[in-house]
Structures are given as structure tokens and as C-alpha cells.
Amino acid sequence: MKKNNSMKICLAQTNPKVGDLKKNIENHVEIISGAKVQGAELVVFPELSLTGYFLKDSVYDLGINIHTGESAVLKPIYKTSEDLNISVIAGFVEKDADFNFYNSSFCISKGKLINVHRKVYLPTYGMFEELRYFKPGDGFGVFDMDGVKVSVLTCEDAWHLSSSYIAVNKGAHIIIVNSASPARGITAGLNKFNSINMWEELLSVIAFYYKSYVLYVNRVGFEDGIGFSGGSCIFNPLGEMEKKLDYLEEGIVSTDINLDLLNNERFKTPLIRDENLNLTLKEIESIVNKGTIK
Amino acid sequence: MKKELPKIDEYNFPLIYKHLSNFIKIEVSKARVNSVVLGLSGGIDSAVACYLASNALGKENVTALIMPYESSSAASMDDALIVVKTLGISHYVIDITKQINEYFAKEGNSGDAEGIRIRKGNKMARERMSILYDYSYKLNSLVLGTSNKSELLLGYGTLYGDMASALNPIGDIYKTQIYQLAEHLDIPKNIITKPPSADLWAGQSDEKELGFSYETADGIMYLLIDKMYKPEVAVSLGYDEELVDKIYGKIKKSQYKRRMPLIAKVSERTINIDFRYLRDWA
Numbered sequence: 001m002k003k004n005n006s007m008k009i010c011l012a013q014t015n016p017k018v019g020d021l022k023k024n025i026e027n028h029v030e031i032i033s034g035a036k037v038q039g040a041e042l043v044v045f046p047e048l049s050l051t052g053y054f055l056k057d058s059v060y061d062l063g064i065n066i067h068t069g070e071s072a073v074l075k076p077i078y079k080t081s082e083d084l085n086i087s088v089i090a091g092f093v094e095k096d097a098d099f100n101f102y103n104s105s106f107c108i109s110k111g112k113l114i115n116v117h118r119k120v121y122l123p124t125y126g127m128f129e130e131l132r133y134f135k136p137g138d139g140f141g142v143f144d145m146d147g148v149k150v151s152v153l154t155c156e157d158a159w160h161l162s163s164s165y166i167a168v169n170k171g172a173h174i175i176i177v178n179s180a181s182p183a184r185g186i187t188a189g190l191n192k193f194n195s196i197n198m199w200e201e202l203l204s205v206i207a208f209y210y211k212s213y214v215l216y217v218n219r220v221g222f223e224d225g226i227g228f229s230g231g232s233c234i235f236n237p238l239g240e241m242e243k244k245l246d247y248l249e250e251g252i253v254s255t256d257i258n259l260d261l262l263n264n265e266r267f268k269t270p271l272i273r274d275e276n277l278n279l280t281l282k283e284i285e286s287i288v289n290k291g292t293i294k
Numbered sequence: 295m296k297k298e299l300p301k302i303d304e305y306n307f308p309l310i311y312k313h314l315s316n317f318i319k320i321e322v323s324k325a326r327v328n329s330v331v332l333g334l335s336g337g338i339d340s341a342v343a344c345y346l347a348s349n350a351l352g353k354e355n356v357t358a359l360i361m362p363y364e365s366s367s368a369a370s371m372d373d374a375l376i377v378v379k380t381l382g383i384s385h386y387v388i389d390i391t392k393q394i395n396e397y398f399a400k401e402g403n404s405g406d407a408e409g410i411r412i413r414k415g416n417k418m419a420r421e422r423m424s425i426l427y428d429y430s431y432k433l434n435s436l437v438l439g440t441s442n443k444s445e446l447l448l449g450y451g452t453l454y455g456d457m458a459s460a461l462n463p464i465g466d467i468y469k470t471q472i473y474q475l476a477e478h479l480d481i482p483k484n485i486i487t488k489p490p491s492a493d494l495w496a497g498q499s500d501e502k503e504l505g506f507s508y509e510t511a512d513g514i515m516y517l518l519i520d521k522m523y524k525p526e527v528a529v530s531l532g533y534d535e536e537l538v539d540k541i542y543g544k545i546k547k548s549q550y551k552r553r554m555p556l557i558a559k560v561s562e563r564t565i566n567i568d569f570r571y572l573r574d575w576a
Contacts, residue, residue: 018572018574018575019575054572055572056570056571056572057569057570057571058571058575186300186302186306186309187300187306188300188301188302188306189305189306190306191305191306191308192309193309221320222320222321222574223572224573224574225317225321225461227313227317247309248309248312248313248316
């Protein structure tokens with residue numbers, strides 16, 4: 001278990017250069033090294049942080065099979081992670097042995113690959129066209145990082161409340177949401193884009209009702225006129241925002257995830273303990289099998 | 295549910311200002327240049343674009359071209375010069391009267407007066423575009439667009455004329471919101487209060503020509519476009535049916551102006567059809 005039952009996590013709100021793996025890897029290494037100086041044990045980057053987001057046909061050029069020699073390109077990240085004894089979550093275009101492409105995020109911890117999350121819900125409406133290029137992932141995994149249970153949800157994954165439901169019931173203490181969310185919609189009297197407002201409400205709800213830490217890491221910058229809305233932030237299990245980065249500028253912020261506080265919240269309000277998974281299962285089976293609810 | 299065009303106010307202005315400044319800064323640097331050139335008419339749209347660019351890139355990286363024709367109002371020139379002076383940016387005044395008149399002298403003024411007037415207006419807009427793109431090369435600068443969302447949707451602009459640019463910071467902002475933005479940018483009052491005009495001929499008025507006010511049109515377009523409501527829904531919310539139909543018709547009819555030219559598909563991979571990359575690809 002961690003010292004003081006806590007873990008120091010750094011959120012890196014970056015502006016990836018579209019299509020430039022090499023440059024983005026260099027930038028990641030620099031940020032990881034800086035975060036280590038601040039005592040970080042884990043650094044989290046946005047969705048597709050190594051490639052940029054609106055990739056279109058260049059998905060084909062950027063795919064990496066992380067289990068083969070193709071992953072050599074990621075060597076600087078493996079090395080930094082090993083040398084600095086630190087964990088890194090970053091986004092990349094993953095290619096599998098059958099040449100399917102995924103919008104994926106790896107977790108490399110102390111020089112070893114310990115998790116890959118393949119984005120499940122691929123938005124393909126409005127300005128989004130992910131399903132045109134990517135294959136959906138098939139689950140929401142939870143993995144152990146020095147005794148802390150972590151689940152990664154990528155952007156739209158989190159908009160489906162079933163994803164965080166699955167993650168916490170599988171044991172997640174921390175839900176990490178990495179995203180590349182475009183800034184959109186304005187409202188009179190509101191000092192943020194409508195899109196970020198929806199995000200903050202959602203993340204607060206997940207944190208409070210699923211009694212978890214929720215870490216949101218979004219990117220900034222522009223791709224063909226579409227700007228990303230930053231605002232990376234941390235919600236504690238009380239649903240409170242603890243820290244937040246600027247909506248439009250690059251930056252990093254560190255936070256201590258305190259498992260004693262999580263313990264305290266889960267004891268006082270045992271929503272996860274009381275969750276009736278069998279009832280949910282029964283209802284979902286009924287929906288899936290009959291298409292109706294009794 | 296929100297049914298009214300959102301106002302740019304003191305709460306959201308700082309964010310929008312920063313967002314649009316970042317857009318200009320980042321997209322200009324991706325083109326590996328530092329500066330922009332834009333046509334300054336003396337009207338509110340180009341003034342707003344100019345203020346945004348000057349904030350984003352610094353006054354030394356913005357050049358304004360003032361390109362009057364003989365019928366352009368003297369007040370427009372004065373207002374453009376006020377913007378130049380206030381921001382401290384460099385500018386050139388290039389009169390386009392000679393080349394326009396020479397061309398139409400050869401063409402002859404045959405045909406109906408209305409047709410000639412429109413052709414002249416289009417020719418002027420394209421002449422200005424041609425000069426802007428020449429200066430784009432000369433000054434190693436990108437051409438900054440100054441068309442707002444209202445005129446882009448209504449097709450109230452000249453294809454390959456004033457609609458042409460490399461970057462447009464205000465193309466997703468309705469005219470009504472441009473006024474609000476201008477107030478917060480502290481643009482000289484006179485530019486904000488005068489009636490909107492393309493100033494292609496003496497006394498021209500956008501709203502007279504269009505037959506409706508921007509405020510009403512923007513309210514309707516916000517529902518049709520931003521909210522994706524069907525015209526009958528806009529009518530059910532209290533808008534005049536005839537006007538809704540007219541505006542929807544204008545939007546549909548001008549779609550060609552907002553797209554790249556059609557390319558006949560012959561090969562297996564065709565530009566903009568299934569050869570798909572960002573402009574930022576490079």
C-alpha cells in the first residue's frame with residue numbers, strides 16, 4: 001500500500017501535434033520528467049495524446065501494435081517510466097494482430113505495460129466519426145497500481161453511465177477519464193463552454209454517487225478550427241472539484257488521491273456495498289432478451 | 295430548453311475572446327507564418343476580425359488593406375482608418391476604381407441595371423480578394439476571413455470574393471452576436487451603431503436588400519441550424535411561417551457557396567471524397 005495511504009497523480013493537459021508521434025513522445029517524456037520532480041507517481045495524458053484526435057485517414061499511418069516490435073517507437077516512454085519509477089497513461093492508435101485499429105490508452109508502469117483500455121463508445125455523429133476508423137473495445141477493465149484500483153474510461157465512454165457503474169462495481173477506486181473534447185456551445189451568464197459544463201456536472205455525479213475519485217484529463221489546442229476545451233480536473237468522492245486547469249491553455253496539475261478519505265466516504269454512504277448487482281443483471285437480461293421491462 | 299440565440303455577455307466574453315485568439319494564433323503558426331492580412335471595410339465584421347487578430351498576433355503582425363471603389367462611402371474609409379489608428383497596425387489604401395471601371399467599360403453596360411449592379415458588386419469583391427491574396431504572398435501572411443455566420447448561411451456574400459480566406463475567426467458567430475462581441479472589444483461606437491452595409495453601391499443596406507432584420511433572421515437560423523429544428527418547429531415557437539420558409543430557402547440555395555467545388559469521381563481515391571485528411575495534416 002502507498003505511504004500515507006495516498007498516491008500523487010499528475011494530470012497533463014497537452015496540445016498534441018496532429019500526426020507527429022515523435023514530437024508528441026518527446027513532449028510526453030519532458031512532462032513525465034517534470035512531474036517526477038514534483039513527486040508524481042502517475043502521470044495521465046489526454047485521449048490520443050500521442051497522435052492528435054481528428055486523424056481521418058492518417059489513422060492508418062499511426063497505428064501501433066504494442067505487443068510487437070512496432071512498439072519500439074514508444075521506447076522513450078518505457079525508458080523514462082522505468083528510470084523514474086513512475087506510471088504513465090497516454091493515448092495512442094492501437095493496431096491489433098488482425099489489423100483492426102482502436103482508440104486506446106496504455107498504462108506503462110515502471111517500464112512495463114500493465115494495461116490497455118480500448119475505447120468502447122466511439123462517437124459517430126455530429127462532428128465525430130470514430131466508428132468509421134476504429135473498432136470498439138469490449139470492456140471496462142480495472143487494474144492494480146501499487147494497491148490502488150484504477151479504471152480508464154475514454155471520453156464518450158464516460159457519457160454512458162453504465163461504464164462507471166461497471167468500473168466501480170469491479171472495484172475501481174479511481175476513475176480516470178481521458179478525453180479530447182471539443183469546446184462547443186455558449187450560454188449567457190456562463191463563463192465556460194456548454195460542453196465543459198456538462199462534463200463537470202457528469203464527473204461530479206460519477207464521483208459522488210459511485211463514491212470514487214474521478215480524474216478528468218482533457219486536451220487543448222485546435223485541429224482544423226475545432227478547439228478543445230481543457231479544464232482537466234479532479235473530483236473527490238464527495239463530488240467536489242478539488243483542482244482544475246485552465247479551459248484553454250496547456251498545463252499540469254498534481255493531486256494526492258487519499259484512500260482514507262475514500263474509505264471514510266464509502267463507510268458513511270455505502271452505495272457501492274448496497275448495489276444490487278443481481279437485480280441489475282436480472283433487469284438487463286430481461287431488456288436484452290425481451291426488449292421490454294416487466 | 296434554450297430557444298434563444300445565446301448572448302455574448304461579460305461572463306462568456308473572456309472565454310470566447312481567448313478561444314478565438316488561440317484559434318488565430320495556433321492556425322497561423324501551423325501554416326508556418328506569423329501574420330495575417332485582411333480587408334478592412336469600415337464595417338463591424340472586419341473591425342471585429344481585426345481586433346481579434348491584433349490581440350492574438352500582436353499589432354506588428356496584422357496588415358489591413360482598405361480597398362475603396364469610387365462609390366464607397368467616405369465614412370467607411372474614415373471608420374477603417376480609425377480601426378487602423380486605434381490598433382496601431384500597418385495598412386495600405388488601394389483604390390480599385392480604375393480596374394473595375396476599365397473592365398466594365400469593355401464589357402459595356404448592356405443588360406438590366408440590376409444585373410450590372412450585382413456583377414459590379416461581385417467583381418469588386420473578387421478584385422479585393424485578388425489583391426488580398428497577392429498581399430498574402432507579398433507579406434508572407436494568411437488572409438483572414440471576415441464573413442459572419444449569418445451572411446455565410448444566407449449566402450449573402452460573393453463566392454471566391456469576400457467569402458474567400460485562409461482562416462475565419464468569426465464564421466460561427468451570428469451578426470447579432472458580432473454586435474455584442476464588438477461592444478466587449480471596445481470597438482469605436484460609430485462602427486457598431488451604423489446600419490450594416492456591404493457598401494458595394496451608395497446607400498446599400500443589408501437588411502433592406504435581404505428584406506428582414508438580422509436579429510429576426512438570427513433567431514430563426516439559431517433554431518434551424520444550431521438547434522436543428524425543422525422549419526415547422528420554428529414556426530410553432532412563434533416565428534412567421536413565410537419568413538422561416540424564406541430563410542430556410544436561402545440557406546439551402548446557397549449551400550454551394552459553402553462547399554469546395556464538386557469533383558467527378560473517377561479513381562479509387564478522390565480528393566475530399568475518400569482522400570480524407572485534416573488541413574492541419576502537414
